[in-house]
Amino acid sequence: MATKRRESRASRVQRxxxxxxxxxxAVRLELAFLERFLRRVNRELxxxxxxAFVRFVTEAEMARLNQTFxxxxxxxxxxxFPSETRRRPAGLRGRVKGLRGSFLGDIAISPAxxxxxxxxxxxxxxxxxxxxxxxxxxxxxxxxxxxxxxxMKRVEARLRRRLRVAxxxxx
Numbered sequence: 001m002a003t004k005r006r007e008s009r010a011s012r013v014q015r016x017x018x019x020x021x022x023x024x025x026a027v028r029l030e031l032a033f034l035e036r037f038l039r040r041v042n043r044e045l046x047x048x049x050x051x052a053f054v055r056f057v058t059e060a061e062m063a064r065l066n067q068t069f070x071x072x073x074x075x076x077x078x079x080x081f082p083s084e085t086r087r088r089p090a091g092l093r094g095r096v097k098g099l100r101g102s103f104l105g106d107i108a109i110s111p112a113x114x115x116x117x118x119x120x121x122x123x124x125x126x127x128x129x130x131x132x133x134x135x136x137x138x139x140x141x142x143x144x145x146x147x148x149x150x151x152m153k154r155v156e157a158r159l160r161r162r163l164r165v166a167x168x169x170x171x
Contacts, residue, residue, distance in 0.1 A: 018042065019053040027111035027125060029056060037130050040163060041137055045092070048101040052140055054133065055108050062110040077113040078132040080139035081106040092155055096141065107136035123166050130165045 018038040022029055034054075042051055057065070063075040070079070082105040109132050111125065118128035135156060143152035161167050 018049055018051075020056075021054070022056045023061070024056050024058045024111060026058065027056075027115050029111060029129070030126065033126065034129065034133065037163075037165075038133055038137075041134055041159075044159060044162060045137065045141075046096050046100055047104070047137075051099070051102065051104045052137055053103075053106045054136070055106065056111050057108050059110050059112045062108060062113065065108055075110055075113055077110055077117055077128075078136050078139075079108045080136045081108070082140050082142070086142035092141075099141075104137070104140035107133070107140070109133070109136065121166075127166050130163075131160065134159060134163065134165070 018035050020031055020035055020038065022031060038052070038054065039049060041047075042049055059075045062077075062079070063073075065079055066072050066074065066076050069081070083103055084105075109129060111129060114128045114132055115125040118125045121128065138152055138156055138159075143155065145152040157167070
């Protein structure tokens with residue numbers, strides 16, 4: 001007779017936790033909070049819990065990544081590395097259709113840069129990092145604010161309102 005094995009709550013929680021790694025010490029991070037926020041982003045977008053791998057890196061590492069992959073000197077706040085090139089379907093629903101459960105790619109965030117930006121924007125470092133997590137996921141979905149005539153900004157503004165994180169006004 002086959003025995004049905006029950007999965008413990010702890011193993012379910014572990015399985016559903018987004019993959020986040022902290023490789024820096026300049027800014028203290030509440031990883032459990034950031035995992036919960038990323039889970040909310042994934043649910044809001046209709047993505048699975050492991051749609052992205054997020055690594056928090058030092059400013060030096062971010063500058064190296066920025067130079068290597070974007071040919072730009074200096075550091076930045078967030079970089080996204082899609083697992084594959086995605087077509088540009090119309091609208092957010094078209095972008096996420098068929099991606100549930102798919103791995104979209106990697107996101108690198110510099111908490112030190114985020115903390116400086118947060119001061120400039122008048123918000124907490126934690127809130128700024130949440131903004132960067134959302135921003136990074138949108139890049140993994142194929143959005144590009146440098147070439148899309150404001151489409152990414154509009155989608156991000158709508159999602160920030162829904163997620164109640166640092167709303168901004170479109171101008």
